[in-house]
Amino acid sequence: MAEYIYTMMGVSKTVPPNREIIKDISLSFFPGAKIGVLGLNGSGKSTVLRIMAGIDQEYSGEARAQPGINIGYLSQEPQLEEDKTVRENVEAGMGEVKSLLTEFDDISAKFAEPMSDDEMNDLLARQAELQEQIDAADGWDLDRTMNMAAEALRLPPWDAVVKNLSGGEKRRVALCKLLLSSPDMLLLDEPTNHLDAETVAWLERYLHDFKGTIVAVTHDRYFLDNAAEWILELDRGHGIPWKGNYSSWLEQKEKRLEQESKQEQAHMKTIKHELEWVRTNPKGRRAKSKARLRQFEELQSKDFQKRNETNQIYIPPGPRLGESVIEFNNVSKAFGDKYLIEDLSFKVPQGAIVGIIGPNGAGKTTLFKMINGTEQPDEGTITVGPTVELAYVSQSREDLGSDKQLWQEVADGEEVIKVGNYSVPARAWLSRFNFKGADQQKQVKHLSGGERNRLQLAKVLKIGGNVLMLDEPTNDLDVETLRALEEAILNFAGSAMIISHDRWFLDRVATHILAFENNSQVEFFEGNYTEYEQDYKNRHGKSSQPERIKYRHLKK
Structure with missing residues (x-):
């Protein structure tokens, strides 16, 4: 049986007030597997990554990596050294390679000094080890590698101080730092956010060729189609693995929903329409x-x-x-x-x-x-x-009130709202944007990024x-x-x-x-x-x- 790079056994997680967001998940990850994680906003996708990265320790069950594995994690709000430059932050991710190069140069310099045959053999053996490690990390031309990555990810200038950058620019710096650190396993939480289409296509190719294991929470369906070999769907707290890409997952999802009669007809209709599109040739x-x-x-x-x-x-x-x-x-x-x-x-x-x-x-x-x-x-x-x-939905979503409940934000306290030329119950309108039941009572300030985006759409599109x-x-x-x-x-x-x-x-x-x-x-x-x-x-x-x-x- 193949040795697994990461194992989860009976992992469960409860969040306030008393909602079990993850229920008894048991999964084992093959080395080199590329896994896309799908699920509704709030289904626990980011929580699974935080547990795997060792950041979230408040769970029951067991989650552990194979000993000696280097795990790289990109969060939705990555942390950088704010007072340092872009270059200094990116170089910090390559610290191990830089130390290998420094030791290799030090050994090369020692060959000019007098030494015994045994000392010479020891140095030659150590230098061979270092060369193998540097070769594996593709570390001989660090500056060229860094510049290529900076161009591809459209980083700000090397000398820009991180605290002066926008959220999107910081995220690209963090992604560059992570990719150049050469981890064995990548955990990526929405890596395509704040990237333009060309950079997303470059990242897809990079991750396709990446030799290690990838677990990525992403809504980018071309990545899920072209780079992912497995889909892990989080549905009502359970982790459901599927061997295949997004298109094949979509096929089996349609069949599974047909067997679950309680599923909404509208949900089935959207899946059928996307499948029709997937099956249609470019012409x-x-x-x-x-x-x-x-x-x-x-x-x-x-x-x-x-x-x-x-x-x-x-x-x-x-x-x-x-x-x-x-x-x-x-x-x-x-x-x-x-x-x-x-x-x-x-x-x-x-x-x-x-x-x-x-x-x-x-x-x-x-x-x-x-x-x-x-x-x-x-x-x-x-x-x-x-x-x-014009009906304008901005990217900032700053005009959402923070202390209001969702339905109040959309309905201004009214039970029935006007949607175009039609009258619709406010809660029924919100449910169309996947806000159902108790979720409609949430305060806006407690929403995730995806939930805020859906609320903004619900608010503006009714105009x-x-x-x-x-x-x-x-x-x-x-x-x-x-x-x-x-x-x-x-x-x-x-x-x-x-x-x-x-x-x-x-x-x-x-x-x-x-x-x-x-x-x-x-x-x-x-x-x-x-x-x-x-x-x-x-x-x-x-x-x-x-x-x-x-x-x-x-x-x-």
Whole structure:
């Protein structure tokens, strides 16, 4: 029998007030296995990783790694040395390799000194051991390795002090530090958050080739499809392993739900629709995207919208959307002495779903601010159509009250709320966003990141605009809510502009891509993310590779 790298026996965990979040989980992990962890927000995914990392000791049962195993853990809020630079933090993760190199150099210097044959043989033997260890860690060219990782993860400058960085930048520094520390086992809690689509694709390839064991909590379904060999689903406290990738897990999940008659019909419907998409070839997916634009009149009909009210998430339509939606003409916007956007022109068609991609800091959120009028372009014009009513879901979610209960935050104390043109019980509306029973009584300040995101969606989407502006709506969401959100957007009787790094999400919903490519250039492309990637390769003669962002300077 293969030796396991990590074993859990009868692990259970109870959280206040008295909820058993993990129930008697017994699992053994093979060396080199790549495991994706799935489950609803609040199902205990992060708790399992904290227990495995040795951080959470308050549990019953046994959880232990094989002796001598080096475990690397990325939390959702990683800790760094705040007063040190980016370089100093990353180098700290490579301390063992640096000490091996130092000892190797010291031994090399000693060969110039007089010594006995026995001393010489001992030094040669030790040097051979060191060389083997350095070879295994690929540690001979540390600076080159560090620079390659920094470019791929789009780190801030090496000399930037960590305390001055944003949350997303700190997370990328922590991820770089972790990957370069060469652990035997990686525990990753939402590693793709705050990464752009190109960097996520690079990370997927890196983890696919990683020789050690990976346990990753992630909503990135292309990673789960392309890199994961096992899926561990946390369902009502139990850990249910499945040997296979996300698509094969989806197939068996559909069959399992068919046998559980108590499951909601709407939940089954979203899984069936995603499976249909998974089974469709790329040409068929493109046809579906074009069909949305052709059939926009049907989407706007009252009968169609009435049929979709029963979906798990329903985005109510706003006023009827005219042909004029949003148009940019020769728009430029600078920040300091550099262009964020230079000479950008595009037109959003009626019914289009525009996925917006690009590195952090490229200008995506600034683009949204120019559309909603909170910032003005330096050059050019932006035209918002006369029938347009914007519904904007920001990334910050700062406008959520902290002391209110969930249902109060959404309903302002009313039992029945207006959702578009329809009246809906406030608690029924919240249940569509996977807030059910006692969860609706939670105070907002006690919510996880994914729960706050779902609450923000529930609060804003009930307004009923006809052009959605969503800034990273997929961050921290569990896969089931993601799937329901995709269905809701596909059935939405309006247009949408969505900033996202989630490639699966963009492939399923986007009819167009607006890509911040580098050097202040923005490309508007008709098609989904995969088609845009091929177009980029055709235009540049290579696949898009992540690198530190560059801006064009203002013309003198």
